[in-house]
Amino acid sequence: MIVNETLKIIQQRRxxxxxxxxxxxEEELQVVLEAGLYAPNAGDQAWHFTAVQNRALLERLNLAAKEAARQMPIEFLKExxxxxxxxxxYGAPTLIIVSGSERAPMPLDADCAAATQNLLLAAESIGLGSCWIYFVLMAFDSPQGPALRRELKIPVDYKPYDSVVLGYKRDATVHVPERKPNLITYIR
Ligand SMILES: Cc1cc2nc3c(=O)[nH]c(=O)nc-3n(C[C@H](O)[C@H](O)[C@H](O)COP(=O)(O)O)c2cc1C
Structure with missing residues (x-):
């Protein structure tokens, strides 16, 4: 069986x-952001990364997202x-928001997702904890959304597609669930 550092990081990340x-x-933040910039992209790098490390602003994003969640027609989000x-x-000290240009000839959701996965894997590779966060993006649907966008300097015509939190893990042991069987078909 082939084993190398990259494969180990992919399996280890949770x-x-x-x-x-x-x-x-700062060096850890830069390494993770740099990895995002090297992701595959169909839109000629028409993405933008916003690194947020201001505790008060992170809390305002959390509260605005929860306010928006309460208005959603989905029970678990309301809860x-x-x-x-x-x-x-989750109390993480760093949030990276990945936005994509709405002027690109194709939707940037796949580009931003690819960049997001690079951020997560780079974080794991240097021992940082991370989590892909959709929830916080609901802050932009809250009444404070437009002001938050301006405060975060998200470029005009860019849409926040994904986000990632980063920080030092509280618990070093992480359970890796078994992978589901029968998810691959081989045609040879
Ligand atoms: C598009 C996307 C959005 C996600 N949003 C959230 C989120 O808002 N909050 C959260 O705790 N986890 C979120 N996750 C993480 C998933 O819950 C997690 O990846 C999944 O349960 C598998 O666990 P693992 O990442 O430990 O392998 C998101 C994952 C993806 C791919």
Missing amino acids: SIRSYQEEQIK LGNNDHFNCL
Whole structure:
């Protein structure tokens, strides 16, 4: 069986939902962002990365996302929005929002997802915890959405497609569930 560092990192990475307070090092942030920039893209790099490390702003994003979630017609989102103990960023000190140009000739969702996966794998490779977060993007649908977009300097005509939180894991042991069987068909 072939084993190498890249394959190990892919199998080892899991969504981390509990973080230490300490901010990640600047060098770690830069390495992760750089990995995002090297993802495959159909839109000629028509994406934008917003790294947010301001605690007060992170909390406002959490609260705005929960406010928007309470208005959603989906029961589990409403419940999370109403749960005082739920922080959609899990207390992580860094959030990276991945936005894509709405002027690109094709939708940028796949480009942004590819970049997001690179961020997660790069984070794991240097020992950081990470989690892909859709929930926080609902903040942009809240009444504060337009002001938050301006404050975050998300370029005009760019849509936030994905986001990732980063930080030091609180718990070093992470359970990796068995992969489901029968998910691959071979035609040879
Ligand atoms: C598009 C997308 C959106 C996600 N949004 C959230 C989210 O808002 N909150 C969260 O805790 N996890 C989120 N996740 C993480 C998934 O829950 C997680 O990847 C899945 O349960 C598999 O677990 P693993 O990442 O540990 O392998 C998201 C994953 C994807 C691909």
